[in-house]
Amino acid sequence: MTAPLSPAELDDLRALAGAMIPASQAHGVPGADDAEIFAEIARGAGASADALRRLTPDLGEGPGTLALMDRETLEARLVQTWGPDAGALYALALMHYYRDDRVMTALGLEPRPPFPLGHPLEDADPALLAPVKARAPFWRPAT
Amino acid sequence: MAVESVDVVIIGAGASGAAAAWSLSDTRMHIVCLEQGDWPDPARYPSTGRDWELRAMSDFSFNPNQRRNPGDYPINEDNSPIKIANFNGVGGGTVLYAGHFPRFHPSDFRVRSLDGVGEDWPIDYTTLEPFYDENDRIMGVSGLQGDPANPPRPERMKPIPLGRAGAAVARGFNAKGWHWWPSDSTVATESHGGRAPCINLGHCLHGCAQGAKASTDITYWPLARRAGVEVRTRCRVREITVNDEGRATGVVYYDAAGVERFLGAEVVILACNGIGTPRLMLNSTSKRFPDGLANSSGLVGRNLMFHPYAHISGRFEETLDGGRGPSNGLWSQEFYETDLGRGFVRGFTYEFSRGQGPVMTALSGMGRGQLPIGAGHHEAYRRLHQKTTGMVAICEDLPELHNRVTLDPDLKDAHGIPAPRIDYTLSDNSRRMLAFAIDRASEVLKAAGAVHVHSESPLSIGGWHLMGTARMGLDPRTSVVNEWGRSHDVKNLFIIDGSVFVTSAGVNPTSTIQALALYVADAIKSRLANLFD
Numbered sequence: 001m002t003a004p005l006s007p008a009e010l011d012d013l014r015a016l017a018g019a020m021i022p023a024s025q026a027h028g029v030p031g032a033d034d035a036e037i038f039a040e041i042a043r044g045a046g047a048s049a050d051a052l053r054r055l056t057p058d059l060g061e062g063p064g065t066l067a068l069m070d071r072e073t074l075e076a077r078l079v080q081t082w083g084p085d086a087g088a089l090y091a092l093a094l095m096h097y098y099r100d101d102r103v104m105t106a107l108g109l110e111p112r113p114p115f116p117l118g119h120p121l122e123d124a125d126p127a128l129l130a131p132v133k134a135r136a137p138f139w140r141p142a143t
Numbered sequence: 144m145a146v147e148s149v150d151v152v153i154i155g156a157g158a159s160g161a162a163a164a165w166s167l168s169d170t171r172m173h174i175v176c177l178e179q180g181d182w183p184d185p186a187r188y189p190s191t192g193r194d195w196e197l198r199a200m201s202d203f204s205f206n207p208n209q210r211r212n213p214g215d216y217p218i219n220e221d222n223s224p225i226k227i228a229n230f231n232g233v234g235g236g237t238v239l240y241a242g243h244f245p246r247f248h249p250s251d252f253r254v255r256s257l258d259g260v261g262e263d264w265p266i267d268y269t270t271l272e273p274f275y276d277e278n279d280r281i282m283g284v285s286g287l288q289g290d291p292a293n294p295p296r297p298e299r300m301k302p303i304p305l306g307r308a309g310a311a312v313a314r315g316f317n318a319k320g321w322h323w324w325p326s327d328s329t330v331a332t333e334s335h336g337g338r339a340p341c342i343n344l345g346h347c348l349h350g351c352a353q354g355a356k357a358s359t360d361i362t363y364w365p366l367a368r369r370a371g372v373e374v375r376t377r378c379r380v381r382e383i384t385v386n387d388e389g390r391a392t393g394v395v396y397y398d399a400a401g402v403e404r405f406l407g408a409e410v411v412i413l414a415c416n417g418i419g420t421p422r423l424m425l426n427s428t429s430k431r432f433p434d435g436l437a438n439s440s441g442l443v444g445r446n447l448m449f450h451p452y453a454h455i456s457g458r459f460e461e462t463l464d465g466g467r468g469p470s471n472g473l474w475s476q477e478f479y480e481t482d483l484g485r486g487f488v489r490g491f492t493y494e495f496s497r498g499q500g501p502v503m504t505a506l507s508g509m510g511r512g513q514l515p516i517g518a519g520h521h522e523a524y525r526r527l528h529q530k531t532t533g534m535v536a537i538c539e540d541l542p543e544l545h546n547r548v549t550l551d552p553d554l555k556d557a558h559g560i561p562a563p564r565i566d567y568t569l570s571d572n573s574r575r576m577l578a579f580a581i582d583r584a585s586e587v588l589k590a591a592g593a594v595h596v597h598s599e600s601p602l603s604i605g606g607w608h609l610m611g612t613a614r615m616g617l618d619p620r621t622s623v624v625n626e627w628g629r630s631h632d633v634k635n636l637f638i639i640d641g642s643v644f645v646t647s648a649g650v651n652p653t654s655t656i657q658a659l660a661l662y663v664a665d666a667i668k669s670r671l672a673n674l675f676d
């Protein structure tokens with residue numbers, strides 16, 4: 001069984017999350033290293049622990065060292081060494097980042113589950129169908 | 144202890160099992176349905192919680208090997224580029240299906256005569272038409288009459304709104320001068336039979352919490368149970384037993400507590416789908432049937448057909464629907480009937496595929512290399528968010544003996560029952576059809592204004608249509624059941640799920656599976672006096 005992440009490894013994961021999805025003032029969104037978002041990422045990290053452990057030596061010196069790098073350096077090293085393990089951690093970050101209230105609100109989405117309020121969906125102009133309605137039946141009869 | 148015995152046992156409470164149970168319930172026979180999964184609980188469907196998109200990848204994934212719920216059984220699908228999608232519980236696959244509800248075309252029953260491939264069905268469209276209509280009535284279908292690509296349909300609820308994404312795709316088809324039409328769908332757009340109309344939750348593929356989508360747990364089953372049919376959940380059938388005369392005597396199953404039980408039955412009806420049915424038949428060996436029940440033809444498990452899918456999506460500059468609304472709502476059958484000039488035989492349907500919620504947008508953006516990490520991330524995400532739409536191509540798969548379900552020598556389910564193994568290869572005809580479908584769909588999306596088009600083919604997650612593994616026919620040497628669903632070898636054994644398909648057509652199969660189930664149930668009812676002759 002995969003051992004849970006140590007505090008140093010959690011610090012590294014948080015630094016990676018922040019390098020992958022940084023905060024943006026321009027878009028009014030926190031980064032994936034934001035405390036609330038990262039708490040969700042850490043909760044869901046179980047299956048990704050091995051990916052982090054395999055990735056760490058490629059990026060830094062050992063557990064806890066990624067957290068000490070500046071964001072730009074970490075981002076550049078990630079891009080250089082990109083592979084399935086980095087992809088797995090990126091997916092983990094995305095899965096939790098894009099359901100945060102602040103992120104959803106900044107995207108113009110209401111921060112709520114779809115049910116029970118649902119959503120509106122526009123009807124299209126019925127005239128769109130006119131050319132198809134004008135066609136004669138074209139299915140092949142067969143008995 | 145006395146052996147428990149009933150008139151009819153139905154194995155599997157999915158699309159076909161439910162329809163047959165309802166139809167047979169008016170005979171007042173003692174009918175029990177054994178289902179290995181549970182009743183679904185709509186209050187717990189993913190769309191009721193903030194983690195709705197995540198649960199689509201865990202306990203509501205449509206791949207049973209990923210989902211691993213207690214009702215699931217493992218499947219060795221390593222030797223197939225297309226992975227199985229199903230749901231094991233009351234409602235079966237309809238709990239997760241998209242509700243896209245086209246019918247076969249008349250030509251689909253005459254593939255050998257018209258196009259020289261596959262086999263003809265022993266029945267035709269006219270035979271099934273009244274059962275299609277009856278099924279539409281119980282399931283509740285929305286759509287629009289007058290489609291020039293199809294024979295006439297009965298009245299239905301108003302179609303699913305196209306939304307912005309549907310309108311964009313429709314404009315693309317119009318620009319090419321190609322057919323499209325609002326889809327027949329089991330998503331209720333008005334109140335229907337106690338079901339509330341769709342409120343566009345956009346999560347049809349992971350259970351409809353609103354109850355707008357017709358899964359059989361909320362359509363056929365309430366009616367059948369009211370009429371006296373009993374459903375026993377968490378009851379997994381291990382084998383069907385036979386006597387020395389070759390008649391089925393009943394089933395051995397494990398009940399909810401894991402206790403092995405025997406249920407005797409006069410009639411056994413298999414409704415476990417195109418994988419579960421051959422699995423159970425191959426697991427039911429006896430002196431009389433050493434190669435699996437009712438398998439004198441050697442065809443049980445063979446001729447597995449999936450419908451290879453291509454997914455083609457376009458990125459637009461305008462804002463579309465994102466994750467709002469049912470996933471489909473429009474089809475095109477411009478390329479449905481055979482035209483050998485296209486480089487392949489038979490054809491396909493395009494099914495509109497609306498869009499994605501925020502998490503799935505991010506994950507697919509990552510998968511397609513459209514979503515960088517770091518400084519450029521947010522800008523790139525905003526180019527994708529609510530700006531992607533497209534379609535899938537549902538390609539007719541032809542029957543081939545080497546595509547098959549067998550029993551895995553090692554893999555077993557929680558009860559120790561051998562699990563199925565899938566061996567499947569894509570045919571050259573399918574490859575050519577998929578490539579053609581991608582090219583034409585790309586033209587449509589570009590004509591609609593897409594600035595970038597992406598495709599995936601074959602769609603690896605798309606093994607949701609399971610057909611052909613116990614096919615219907617007149618000749619016992621080349622088919623497993625006769626023209627009304629009765630096994631050639633075992634005269635009180637019936638098969639009513641997608642296994643009996645002779646060919647797959649180029650449409651989603653469930654309306655045809657259910658029409659066949661109603662037709663077989665009707666055949667049973669009309670022959671009760673001499674059913675086993």
Ligand SMILES: Cc1cc2nc3c(=O)[nH]c(=O)nc-3n(C[C@H](O)[C@H](O)[C@H](O)COP(=O)(O)OP(=O)(O)OC[C@H]3O[C@@H](n4cnc5c(N)ncnc54)[C@H](O)[C@@H]3O)c2cc1C
Nearest residue numbers: 155157158159179231235236240241242243380640651653
């Ligand atoms: C994600 C997804 C999307 C889909 N979208 C569409 C769509 O838009 N349109 C369409 O037409 N079709 C669609 N389908 C396919 C549709 O769900 C199936 O065609 C349909 O459910 C098949 O009906 P069936 O009766 O053959 O089997 P199922 O509905 O699969 O039912 C079989 C039942 O048998 C039970 N069972 C199996 N073995 C045993 C056993 N040994 N003992 C007891 N019980 C057993 C299973 O638990 C299951 O409940 C989709 C499917 C999925 C998964």
Ligand code: SF4
Nearest residue numbers: 341342344345347351
């Ligand atoms: S979109 Fe409609 S049918 Fe689909 S889940 Fe939502 S309410 Fe149900």
